[in-house]
Amino acid sequence: MPLPEGSIFLIIAWGFVVFLLWNFYHFSQAFRQTTFVILAGLASAALAGGIMYLHSHEKKPMPDGRTGVLIFPFVEETGNGSAGIINAGGLAIADLIGEHLQQATPTPFYSIPPDALFGVANHDSLVYIDYVLRFAQAAGLRIIAFGVYQKTVSSPANHHESWSAEIQLFDLRQKSSAGARLQLPARLSNLHELAAAAAQAILQDFAKRNDMALAAAWQNEIDADFLQRYYAAKLALALNQTESAVQQAQALWRADTSRAPFAGLYAQAIMAQLRRKTAAQREWEESLRIFQRAAAQDSLRSESARLLGEFYIRLKKWNEAERALLQARRREPTDSEIYLLLAQFHHSRFQPLGFQNELELYEHARALNPINLQAGLAEADYLWRENREKQAIEILEHWLKLNPNHLEALMSLGRIYIAKGSQAKIFEIYERILKLAPDNAEAYYNLGIVYYHAEDDENAIKFFERAIRLDNHAEARLYLAGIYQRRGDLERAMHYLRERIRLSRGDDDQYAAEARRQLYTILLGRGEIPPHLRPDNLK
Structure with missing residues (x-):
């Protein structure tokens, strides 16, 4: 060693x-x-x-010495004097360039998924090069490309199109932030030609070599209409328009069930839907076949195997999850999402890979993809649980510098300040949260906890009831039961405990188990438990 x-x-x-x-x-x-x-x-x-x-604490080296490159979604010029727009076509170009760069032989790059940007950056500002550069430097990105494109239809009758684009490449490891403006052919016949030409220009400029062969990307085999629909669904998913993404992905997959990427995108949309509505165990089990089919169809990419691994984790099938994630890692060791999922395993499963604890996995995920927000939030949560609050707050503040209005980062920061009891900071953070999301049930729930611990029952009740009205919040009922027990109103306390039990998410729902324990204690104290069921009478 x-x-x-x-x-x-x-x-x-x-x-x-x-x-x-x-x-x-x-x-x-x-x-x-x-x-x-x-x-x-x-x-x-x-x-x-x-x-x-x-x-x-040594940083893990990047796989094969490759450098992460992020192709920002291309901006379509609208021709009306505005800055342009980000749309499915621009995302398709960026994704396809990244695919070419990653599959080139030999290649100095691995591609950071461009759709990851939408979870962190200010979407409307991605059309401005100045914002893109500031964002990339603050995020710690190494190499980025920014481009604009224009599509013209010269013959509406036969749908003949021509494409043109400009692209700038920035190596942010250099002191100078001036980008290299790459030369592309003046007119290209389709999106595939544009992406291939841009990838070839990036490889030649970066590596100063002309012998790098571009591999055929899977997108080249897809009809232009299908490709547009694929990236429209992918963009909807990136923008958290989950229901729309599910509908589009399902329609696309049903139109051609033989395409592995379509099955993979449908599985990805279903995963987002299940996560969003905190689905019960039964709903996860009913969806298993979708993920198994997607993984079986896709024998090359890491994404479908990774999604299947995450699905097995949800079902607590740890051996199957490990096999799927290790298969995904063998296919693409630069997929940062894999390391987030491995962190949910027992240490004995990931230590043979060279990681001592969850923190090392989170750090590695962030090193591979500096804009992986979930890795940053998980790292902050880990540090907080290890009583390293200062470091956790620094990480969350870093994400808020990238996007001051990022709701998830604000919510995580708010929870830390609640645990610390920093009243001024708590109300400052939650004022920002409720300005951004006035109907955020979790924010009202967390503020209810603040008032509960301050024994301000009247305000706590108002906030918990608001959380229930907005999102049928289950845990708010447990706190309301606690307040009414404190007040001696046992009928209302039992009412909320029974409601929390009814909303149980499964056998491993510890809050439902706590509600059962509290309800049993109240009934036992009131003498409503039959004598033969009392603990002191059991032999």
Whole structure:
């Protein structure tokens, strides 16, 4: 195992300490051999511990020495003097360029999915190069490309189109932020030709080589109309328009069930739908066949195998989940989402891969994809649970610098300040949240918790009831039961406990189990449990 960076300084310090101890041993009568051996041993143990610490915190190298490149969705010029628009065509161009760059032989790149941008960036500002550069530098991206395109229909009768585009490549590791303007053919006959020409230009400019062969991307085999529909559904999914994405993806898959990418996109949309509505275990089980079919059809890409792995995690089928995720990792080790899912396993399952704990997996996911928001939120949550609140807050503040109005980051920050009891910060954060999302039930629930712990029952009741009205919030009922128990109103307390039990999400719902325990305690205290069912009468 090579020594991690910084080890040489520890070794020099160790040598200096041992040299001092040796001199004390030889020239001081009070310094015995036993003392020398003990202190030298402690110094050696400290050296070994320091090297192990540096190794555990050493950043994992990028797979195969490749560099992550993010092709921002191309901006379509509208010709009316405006900045242009981001649409399905622009996302398709960016995604297809990334596919070409990743599959080129040999390639210096791996592609960061452009649709990941929509979860972090300000969508409306992605048409401005100045915003894109500021965002990319703040996010820690290495190489990006920004482009604009124009599509003209020269013959409406036979749908003859011509495409033109301009693209700039930026290496943000360099001090100069001036991008290279790449030369593309003046007129191209379709989207596929445009993306291939752009990928070839990027490879030639970056690697200064002309011998890199572009592999045929799967998109080249798809009819233009189907490809447009595919990226329309993908864009809807990226923009959290989940129901629309499910409908579009399902229609696309039904139109051609033989296409693995269509089955994969449909599975991805179903996954987003199930996550969004916090589906019960039965609903997950009923959808399993969709994910198994998608994974069976796609033997090349990592996405379908990763989705199947996540699905098995939801069903707590850990062995099947591990097999699917390791298969996805073998296909594409730069897929950052894989490492987020591996973090849900027991340490014994991911430590053979070189990761000591969940934090290392989150850090690796963020290193692969600096705009993976879920990795950032998971890392902050891990640090918070490890009582490293300052670091957790720094990570969340980083994401809020990228997008000050990002709801998930604000909610995570709000939960940390609630745990800390920082009243001023709590109300500052939740004022921002409720301005962005006035009907956010979780925000009202969290504020209810603040008032509950302050024993301000009247305001706590108002906020918990608002959370229930907005989203039938299950956990708010448990707190309302607690308030009414505190007040001695046991009838209302039992009413809310029974409602929380009715809303149970399955056998592993610990809050429903707590509601059952509290209801049993109340009934036992009221003498409403039959004598033969009381614990003290059981043999």
